[in-house]
Amino acid sequence: MPPRSPLLSGGQAWDEEYKPMDLSYNETQGMLRETLARFLADTYDFESRKKMLASPTGRDPGIWKAIATELGLTCAPFAEEHGGMGGGALENMIMMEEFGKVIAIEPWLQTVVIGGGALKHAGGALAEATIPAIISGDAIIAFAYAEPQGRYNLADIGTTAKADGGGYVLNGHKGVVYAAPWATHLLVTARTGGGRRDRAGVELFLIEANRPGITRRDYPTVDGFMASEVYFENVAIPGEALLTGGIDLIERVVDEATVAVCAEASGIARTMVNQTVEYTKQRKQFGQPIAKFQVLAHRMSDMFVEAEQVSSMALMGTLKLDEPADVRKAAVSMAKAKVGRSLKFVGQNAIQTHGGIGITMELGIGHYFKRGTMIEGQFGSIDHHLERFEALSYPA
């Protein structure tokens, strides 16, 4: 007997009472999508985005404020007790897909999916205090988890949180912290005990971004965001900053973030296919639109096929997020590895099919390609996720 994949042993069980599968979105979810799509169509055209990126802060804070207050979208994935609409991962998926379609640089991933997710799961007073601030658009959270030596191992952490009286003292260096220059809060992973790669002793803290002892080196990223190297030097934080759950909580939150970027990738891949098709219908060489060349038509068909796989895997991963940890991890890793491959195929071929103009800053397609390329590595490369999927599904 071949080993059974946890994907098959979890979730769908055929011996349960039959009920037809439903993959449709409800009316509220449809409205959410439409509201955000319409707003982004007005605010995120090519020129406006370019202007935002070139501005001193690298963003337009009014847009985030509008998404939170005027459109009221930030409440979608939160429970009613926290002032939310009672949604969850599906709502995040819808939002991320729409953000992907315009390659938005809004901090939804960091603030709502990651920060909000960690708070939801940990609960307690910190959640009660902070989630309303996320919903109102006042709190922006950046996730300081990666370290220069750690690659994609979430437990490879040198940053320390040393117990001190009722609180902790943080010391260490976090790398490539997306959205840190904009953040009011930092969600930090740090070690309260154990050796450098031990799972035990890794904890999650939510702290104000301006605590004494925190310094940053800010920079733009190749995909249009702002990020920082964040240094902690004897940063005193209260005991209440700890979100209980340890590495298990961190892994869960990162899995949620991983499927969220898969959803973003779905919006990006779809848009790259559409833009390539449009371009080849306009672009004429050898006396005809280049779309007429079968070699390009078939290539674009393959791109379409791959973009569909991205959407499917984003959905699959999202639907598995509340399964037992091993099922969830295997599903998310499978999704991310596949999304990485498909996205690479779509992106590289989109550029190739556009020709020289695809490599310039002048057309949108190159900017989609850049963000797509960064998603390939975000929260783990193709190899990393295949390895994690194999380890869980094909135990030695």
Place this chain on the structure above:
Amino acid sequence: MDIDFSPEDLAFRDEVRTFIAENYPADLRGKQDEGDELSKEDFLSWHRILHKKGWVAPAWPVEYGGTGWTATQRFIWSEETSRADCIRLMPFGLSMVGPVIYTFGTPEQKAQFLPRILSGDDWWCQGYSEPGAGSDLASLRTKAERDGDHYVVNGQKTWTTMAQHADWGFFLVRTDPDVKQQEGISFLLIDMKTPGIEVRPIITLGGEHEVNEVFLDNVRVPVSNRVYEENKGWTCAKFLLAHERTGIAGVAGSKRGIEKIKEIATTEMDGDKPLLSNPFFRRKVAELEMDLTALEYTELRTLAGEAAGKGPGPESSVLKIKGSEIQQRITELALEAAGHYGAPYFRGFGEGDNEHPIGPDWAHRTAPSYFNVRKTTIYGGSNEVQRQIIAKMVLGL
């Protein structure tokens, strides 16, 4: 058949190694190590050193300033310059227009231009592609009309690499609009300082200014600056494209690229082991090396054929296709090795700015290189065009 180097070749190799070690400019090496953007002077510094030594144009016939090296010696030269990570000399004069001029030019043109190409006194650019003429180059519309002993040139060129530094450009222009496309094109040498020429930058995805648009508005060019016969410019263009394609295999450069990946993956850690010990990563590097070796021997066979008086024919399309794909895969692996540190965008060292890039020294160049090198399957005749050439000219389809 003998693949080993002779004692003479080995001695030559040692001579080359010593020369490079003793003469390669130290500040240029420093800039390369820092991943700094290179200036015109940086490119020219190595060029001038080689010119002084008489080694700047190994491929040229001796009578025009070539070295008279055998094919093996030229191979050794390109191996050694890559091994030592010397910059590639700008190809527009040395590898492109130079050979066109000594093959098709008048004695006056040879005397005027060839020495200044060798010395580096003239920086050349290539005016081929147009907004509406990319893969379908023969559909170009920039026109040149006769007015006495001048042509008056009007039109627009694009993707003109390093035109911002150029003293001269070689241009394909339409001199007869009423015949079959390929039969109405002429090859003109244009002084880039002529009134009516405007060069505008195009910024590429990594933030680089390499390519430009060139606008020509009533630019007057002496008829004596036309190479070969009027309306026979396509012959020069085809000759040059075939020439460009052999160099485009980039074997030596890719060898160095793979070495760099190995160096990086030996120091970069993946948990408690070097990244190169990761079987998935290592497999990709090994596959690259395998494909590069296949390309190298394909190139050697092409060179041997050339030495025997054949080609370079349509087979050079094989070199273009595989060479460009390998170059891209190298940048892909480097980006992968960078992990999180592929993301920071480092704008380079501004005046008085000596801030260190984010992450490992090499990492900040990985994403821009990956984006930039997507060009290799597009330029020099896109790989789609190369496949068409193979289908038509080799397979007879």
